[in-house]
Amino acid sequence: MADAPRLSTYPEPVSSPDLVARLRAAGCVFAEEEAALLEAAATSSAHLEELVVRRVAGDPLEQVLGWVDFDGGRVTVDPGVFVPRQRTAYLVELAAPLLRAGDTVLDLCCGSGALGLALARRVPGVVVHAADIDPVAVACAARNLAPVGGTALAGDLTDALPASLRGTAAVIVANVPYVPSAAVALMPPESRDHEPRGTVDGGTDGLDLLRRVATLAPAWLRPGGALFSEVSLDQAAVAADVFAAAGLLAAAHHDDEREATAVSGRLPG
Template sequence: MSAPAPDHALVARLRAAGCVFAEEEAEVLRTSASSPAHLEDLVRRRIAGEPLEYVVGWVAFDGGRVAVEPGVFVPRQRTAYLVELAAPPLARGDTVLDLCCGTGALGLALARRVPGLVVHAGDIDPAAVACAARNLAEVRGTAAVGDLASAFSPVLRGTVAVIVANVPYVPTHAVALMPPESRDHEPRGTVDGGPDGLDLLRRVAALAPGWLRPGGTVLSEVSRAQTPSARAAFADAGLAATVHHDEEREATVVSGRRSL
């Protein structure tokens, strides 16, 4: 069956509103609407500047859908690179912690790739935790409110195979330069990483050795310019640090491995 013909009028409205990927967004809006009236409501919200993911209630991420609630950080497509790096060593029954989980997209994506994982997600924001719990129910994962590892039971210390931490890493002075969709709609705490953007990453690096099992790995996304400082933070915590970069997606990840 051929794809439906594009709605040129809708595409033109979205493009005039500044939507760079107007044709793709038009198709998402059309397939998410239950009626012409509903479609018009969705389009008006999008044209007013509301992020597409909030408008339709989901985002495509790592080959699957993830539910997104207004006020919760929207997973970026480049962050799927972190999932690709984290998944290969995992096996059924392994434990994964998803810190600063937002929607729980990272833990969910890993559990979809590796069935049978035990996923625990945590976030300081109750709205994010509620959204993550909704998503992780599919893979029998859990989500809890807490500041980083305080969301998890101490019995997990020393047993975790992988920690994924999509920490905020935009330097405070650069937040004002972010696209309006993020700056005006996502909570500042989900993007503002402090003076150099690495406040939360340093805390994650410091706690990771106590939670990882021997040979376990922690992974966080950073900007390319932050890699020397991020690598140093992991190394200072006693982790074997590695920088990974994907040119096509302009994605950079720093990983830290606990020694065997």
């Protein structure tokens, strides 16, 4: 996408056909749908122009709107915070059946807190503790989780979590970055240029952080509790081996329709 012009470049209100054309010229594949969302979000013609300029400049649509529809509910997404992908809701579908009211959920590498929030919406009464190393993401997650009684803390994986939570988690969801470092340059510009690299770059083979999560998970899960992470289909076998090496009963899962792949690990007992 081209650099965004200053707002004063377009003093007149933008009509819908012109808006669609501008978005399409900027490379937006679903220009009509995006135009409708931007128009609905705008509070004035000047505000609409501000939103359009940001989108044409390449800001992710969800960050421009300030929200994303995830697992059937809205999740606030602030600028600079990783945008949860629709396929990641597969983790919610896998984890939710294991939960009941009162259970503890840990959402590591939480970003906006979308996973913890979705689980709390599906299973009212679960207690969500989220953590992320990025304070901007933590602030966003804290606002998202407040209505369901969840909390978000800034720290590296479990470093900021209360020690009292060790051995209590029924479910840990960890949407870790899993793109191999060499492949980050091949990602769509929206993610590559507008989301922190640390939210997508998973190291040489993409599994650096997943290995760390697998190592620490047994100490935080309760007996029978389970860890869930998203990976690529090509990584699934290796990721399952990583979970098994950590003492977890590992399994790989795949949803063809969404092209979503996940690996789970249950703590025996």
